[in-house]
Amino acid sequence: MKKEKIIIIGAGLGGLSTGIYAQMNGFETVLYEKNPVPGGLAACWKRKDYLIDGGIHFLTGHKPGLSLYNVFKEVGVHKAEYVDIDTYARYIDERSGITIDISADLDKFQADLLLLFPDDQRIIKRFIKSTRGITKSDISEFGFKEPMELMRTRDWIKEFWQNRKVLKYFLGKSMKPVRDYVKKIKNPILKDLFLYMFLPSVPVAFLWMVLGLVAQNQMGLLAKGSIDFARKMEERYLELGGKIEYKSKITDILVEEDTVVGITLEDGTTQKSDFVIAAIDGKTVIYKMLDGKYTNDKINKIYSEWKTVDSFVSVSLGVDMEFKDEVWMTFIKSTDSVTVAEEEEENILIRFFNYSPHFAPKGKTVIQVDFETEWEYWFVLRDDKKEYNRVKKELSDNTIEWLEKRYPGIKDKVEVIDVATPYTYWRYTVNEKGSYMGFLPTADAFTSSVEKRLPGLSNFYMAGQWSMSMGGVQPVIYSGKHVIQLLCHDEGKEFHTESD
Structure with missing residues (x-):
C-alpha cells in the first residue's frame, strides 16, 4: 500500500518534530527549508573561532x-549535551549597589530577599511558598498531552484531577500579569527584580x-549551542526515513477546489503531496501564501490583536x-543607559557563555548583550x-564602552563583534516582526488555543x-506531535510513537 505523502514547510524545531512523528506513523515526508541548516530560530553561527548562539x-x-523527558527521547534531543542551572540569573541594581542571585536554593533566595527587603516580607514569603507548591506535581505536560482540538470534557476533568495539587497556582490572581502583581511591592528594586525576571x-x-523547575534541578543550558539541539532532531528524523531539501524556499501553496495539493518552490517547480503542513510564520502562510481566503473571526483576531514577543537586538x-565568576545570565539596571534605536535603554541583559568550552577557545569567552528594541525602526x-x-x-x-566601565580592559580584548537585529531574525525566519518566541505569553494566551487547521481548507495543517x-522549545516540539495526532484522527488512523 502506497504511503500518504506530507510536505512540511520549514525545518525549524516545529517542522522537525512534525516530520519525526509523521515518520513514526507511517507517512512519507519531505521537509523543505530555505536555509542551509536546520533549527530555524534555534540558530548558531561561527565568527572566527567563536560560536555565536542566537537561539535557545x-x-x-x-x-x-519529568514526563517531558519522554518527549525529548522521542525526538532525539536527549542525546544533546546539557549543563544544569544552579542559578537562574543574577540581578544587579547599580543605583543601589545591590546584587541578587536567583538561586535554585529557595531557602537561600528567600533569606536573601527578606534581608534586603524586610518591608515586603509578606509578598516574598507568599511568592516562595507558591514556587515550592508548584513543584509538588510534574506539570511539564500540563495542557500538552493532547491537541486542544481533540480534548473532550472528560479529558479536561482527568487532566485537572491529575494536577489537582497545583491547580490553584494557575487560577484567579495567579494568572495576573507580573506588571500588575508587583504593584503591591513597596521596594522599587524588588519590583524591578520581578518585572525583569522574565517578561x-x-x-x-x-x-x-x-523557578520551581530550577529548584528541582530541571532547567538546563545547551553545552554545544542551539544547533546541537536542532542537529539531534535532524538525525532522529533522517534515522526514521525522512528527507530534507535545504536551500529550498517555498513561495506558494497549491490549492485546487479548497484542497491543498502541493507547493511551489522559488525556482518555479512544483511538488505534489497528499498533505501540506506549514511550520513557518503563520501570518505569511495564512495571509500571503493562501491570500487570506481561509480564516474566521478567531484567526483574524489572533493575528490582528495578539501581541508578539518584543523584538531585541543582540551584540x-x-x-x-x-x-x-559571572552568572550565565545577568540582568542589570544600569546607572548609565545605552542608546538603542534612538531610545535610551537602562535595562540590560548579558549572557556569559562561560559554562562550556564549545563557544570559545580556551581562556576566551563569548559575551552577548541583549536590548529590547522596536521592530519598525530596524x-x-x-x-x-x-x-x-x-x-x-x-x-x-557604545556597548563595548559600557562594558569597559564594568570590566576594565575588555575594550582591548574584543576579537569578534557580531550584531543581530530584529531584521536579521526576520530575514532568516520571516517571523512576524522578527519575533524570537511567537505570541506574547499573556494570561489570555495561557487559556487560549490556536487551531492547526484552517476553516474551509482540506489536507492542510499548521505546526x-x-x-x-x-x-518556546516545549510548545514548539509538542506542536509537531499534536499536528500528527490530529492528522491521524482525521484519517482514522491510530497515533503511536516508536516507544509504543
Missing part, C-alpha cells in the same frame, strides 16, 4: 524526572513555574578574557544599507510556534 536561552525536559506580561504563575562579542533602516551598518557599529561601540498560543 534555556530549557527543561533535558533529563529524567512583565507573563502571569506570575509562570515565574513560579520557572555578541568574542573576548580574550575569562569570566569564571525594518525601515535596512533599506539604507550604509546607514544600517553604521547604526549597528555605533551600537556595538510550530504560530500554531500554539505561546512560543
Whole structure:
C-alpha cells in the first residue's frame, strides 16, 4: 500500500518534530527549508573561532524526572549535551549597589530577599511558598498531552484531577500579569527584580513555574549551542526515513477546489503531496501564501490583536578574557543607559557563555548583550544599507564602552563583534516582526488555543510556534506531535510513537 505523502514547510524545531512523528506513523515526508541548516530560530553561527548562539536561552525536559523527558527521547534531543542551572540569573541594581542571585536554593533566595527587603516580607514569603507548591506535581505536560482540538470534557476533568495539587497556582490572581502583581511591592528594586525576571506580561504563575523547575534541578543550558539541539532532531528524523531539501524556499501553496495539493518552490517547480503542513510564520502562510481566503473571526483576531514577543537586538562579542565568576545570565539596571534605536535603554541583559568550552577557545569567552528594541525602526533602516551598518557599529561601540566601565580592559580584548537585529531574525525566519518566541505569553494566551487547521481548507495543517498560543522549545516540539495526532484522527488512523 502506497504511503500518504506530507510536505512540511520549514525545518525549524516545529517542522522537525512534525516530520519525526509523521515518520513514526507511517507517512512519507519531505521537509523543505530555505536555509542551509536546520533549527530555524534555534540558530548558531561561527565568527572566527567563536560560536555565536542566537537561539535557545534555556530549557527543561533535558533529563529524567519529568514526563517531558519522554518527549525529548522521542525526538532525539536527549542525546544533546546539557549543563544544569544552579542559578537562574543574577540581578544587579547599580543605583543601589545591590546584587541578587536567583538561586535554585529557595531557602537561600528567600533569606536573601527578606534581608534586603524586610518591608515586603509578606509578598516574598507568599511568592516562595507558591514556587515550592508548584513543584509538588510534574506539570511539564500540563495542557500538552493532547491537541486542544481533540480534548473532550472528560479529558479536561482527568487532566485537572491529575494536577489537582497545583491547580490553584494557575487560577484567579495567579494568572495576573507580573506588571500588575508587583504593584503591591513597596521596594522599587524588588519590583524591578520581578518585572525583569522574565517578561512583565507573563502571569506570575509562570515565574513560579520557572523557578520551581530550577529548584528541582530541571532547567538546563545547551553545552554545544542551539544547533546541537536542532542537529539531534535532524538525525532522529533522517534515522526514521525522512528527507530534507535545504536551500529550498517555498513561495506558494497549491490549492485546487479548497484542497491543498502541493507547493511551489522559488525556482518555479512544483511538488505534489497528499498533505501540506506549514511550520513557518503563520501570518505569511495564512495571509500571503493562501491570500487570506481561509480564516474566521478567531484567526483574524489572533493575528490582528495578539501581541508578539518584543523584538531585541543582540551584540555578541568574542573576548580574550575569562569570566569564571559571572552568572550565565545577568540582568542589570544600569546607572548609565545605552542608546538603542534612538531610545535610551537602562535595562540590560548579558549572557556569559562561560559554562562550556564549545563557544570559545580556551581562556576566551563569548559575551552577548541583549536590548529590547522596536521592530519598525530596524525594518525601515535596512533599506539604507550604509546607514544600517553604521547604526549597528555605533551600537556595538557604545556597548563595548559600557562594558569597559564594568570590566576594565575588555575594550582591548574584543576579537569578534557580531550584531543581530530584529531584521536579521526576520530575514532568516520571516517571523512576524522578527519575533524570537511567537505570541506574547499573556494570561489570555495561557487559556487560549490556536487551531492547526484552517476553516474551509482540506489536507492542510499548521505546526510550530504560530500554531500554539505561546512560543518556546516545549510548545514548539509538542506542536509537531499534536499536528500528527490530529492528522491521524482525521484519517482514522491510530497515533503511536516508536516507544509504543
